[in-house]
Amino acid sequence: MDYHVDQIDRVIQNAISVMEDSQVQVFEICEVARRELQTLTNEMETVLQETTDTIDRVDRLERDYRLARIRLTEVSRDFVRYSEHDIKSAYEKATQMQLDLMVYREKEGYLKTRRDDLQKRVKNVEVSIERADTISLQMSVVLDYLSGDLTQVTRILESAKNRQLIGLKIILAQEDERKRIAREIHDGPAQSLANLVLRTEIAERLLGTHDLEVVRNELIDLKSQIRLGLEDIRKIIFNLRPMALDDLGLVPTLRKFVQDFEEKTRIRAVFDTSGKEKRLPSAMEAAMFRLAQEGFNNALKHAQSTFVSLEMTFQDETVQMLIEDNGVGFHLDVLGSRAKHSHFGLIGMQERVELLQGEINIESVIGHGTKIKIKVPIKAESEKELVAHGE
Numbered sequence: 001m002d003y004h005v006d007q008i009d010r011v012i013q014n015a016i017s018v019m020e021d022s023q024v025q026v027f028e029i030c031e032v033a034r035r036e037l038q039t040l041t042n043e044m045e046t047v048l049q050e051t052t053d054t055i056d057r058v059d060r061l062e063r064d065y066r067l068a069r070i071r072l073t074e075v076s077r078d079f080v081r082y083s084e085h086d087i088k089s090a091y092e093k094a095t096q097m098q099l100d101l102m103v104y105r106e107k108e109g110y111l112k113t114r115r116d117d118l119q120k121r122v123k124n125v126e127v128s129i130e131r132a133d134t135i136s137l138q139m140s141v142v143l144d145y146l147s148g149d150l151t152q153v154t155r156i157l158e159s160a161k162n163r164q165l166i167g168l169k170i171i172l173a174q175e176d177e178r179k180r181i182a183r184e185i186h187d188g189p190a191q192s193l194a195n196l197v198l199r200t201e202i203a204e205r206l207l208g209t210h211d212l213e214v215v216r217n218e219l220i221d222l223k224s225q226i227r228l229g230l231e232d233i234r235k236i237i238f239n240l241r242p243m244a245l246d247d248l249g250l251v252p253t254l255r256k257f258v259q260d261f262e263e264k265t266r267i268r269a270v271f272d273t274s275g276k277e278k279r280l281p282s283a284m285e286a287a288m289f290r291l292a293q294e295g296f297n298n299a300l301k302h303a304q305s306t307f308v309s310l311e312m313t314f315q316d317e318t319v320q321m322l323i324e325d326n327g328v329g330f331h332l333d334v335l336g337s338r339a340k341h342s343h344f345g346l347i348g349m350q351e352r353v354e355l356l357q358g359e360i361n362i363e364s365v366i367g368h369g370t371k372i373k374i375k376v377p378i379k380a381e382s383e384k385e386l387v388a389h390g391e
Contacts (some may be wrong), residue, residue, distance in 0.1 A: 023139045030132040037125045044118040051111040061101040068094040192229035251277050251283040263294055268307045274315035294349050295323035295372050303327025321374040329364045
């Protein structure tokens with residue numbers, strides 16, 4: 001036994017060394033990305049300020065150009081009061097104003113395009129930093145486990161169902177969920193609020209021009225942006241915990257989810273039930289909803305499907321769920337190896353079903369889609385275990 005422990009220890013020390021080196025490289029990559037993000041952020045702030053100044057300049061030029069045209073019309077009509085020199089001067093001034101206005105309008109368009117491009121680049125760099133942080137976090141957690149007492153590690157290796165492994169997975173899942181929520185808030189409501197501030201400033205400046213029609217159009221657009229921001233916030237709240245799940249139960253919530261999925265993705269989605277519908281334990285309903293959600297998300301992200309269906313079957317002692325799509329399918333051996341990042345969602349579903357003490361069967365054929373069959377017993381023990389693990 002000691003001989004095997006020594007072998008395991010050498011393997012673990014080598015793994016720790018490799019992971020520590022990799023962690024340093026990930027950290028360096030992350031630092032480079034952060035510096036690039038800071039540079040892009042500074043440039044974007046400069047462009048935003050220049051855009052604001054250019055918009056102000058365009059507003060002034062439009063006002064001056066209108067006055068110049070009025071002046072030109074006035075001197076052109078009265079040859080008695082105004083000389084040929086006055087007419088020529090008024091014409092040249094109006095022409096110059098028109099040219100300046102065209103130049104600054106073109107500059108305004110360029111700056112807006114540049115601003116949008118910088119915002120996209122900033123978002124891409126932020127995603128890269130987030131991924132690097134996630135990898136670094138996962139490495140740190142694994143290193144903590146590998147660097148612990150060898151006897152403890154040996155016990156973990158001897159028992160693949162050890163609860164500490166489940167705890168590790170739950171911690172990582174919670175961190176991923178927190179980052180997903182932060183990303184949704186940053187990309188949705190935070191961006192909308194920043195845009196609303198800018199649009200409000202523009203509307204405020206337009207009030208000084210007394211062009212009420214332009215102000216009215218700007219406020220209408222502003223109201224539309226607020227509605228979109230409110231819709232984003234509601235979606236985030238729904239993803240955290242659908243209120244309908246507690247009020248109406250699993251079936252109505254899933255029916256609404258499938259409808260929203262079809263409207264949002266333009267993928268044909270169908271929901272059906274059989275058997276006598278009934279309320280399940282609260283934690284179990286939440287878990288079943290997350291299983292359906294993950295199944296549909298996998299079909300959206302990886303299956304390239306045009307049709308997804310969900311069928312719930314209620315029996316006396318079990319509830320069954322069948323998720324089926326007509327996508328590209330995949331080889332089932334990748335689930336066993338867990339080597340494909342694109343199938344982490346399905347692996348997470350398997351682990352969640354294990355917590356429910358249920359069974360999951362995944363069938364997939366290349367070019368013929370995927371079927372996910374889930375069967376879960378309805379009993380209080382499932383709810384207790386889910387609560388104990390923070391479901």
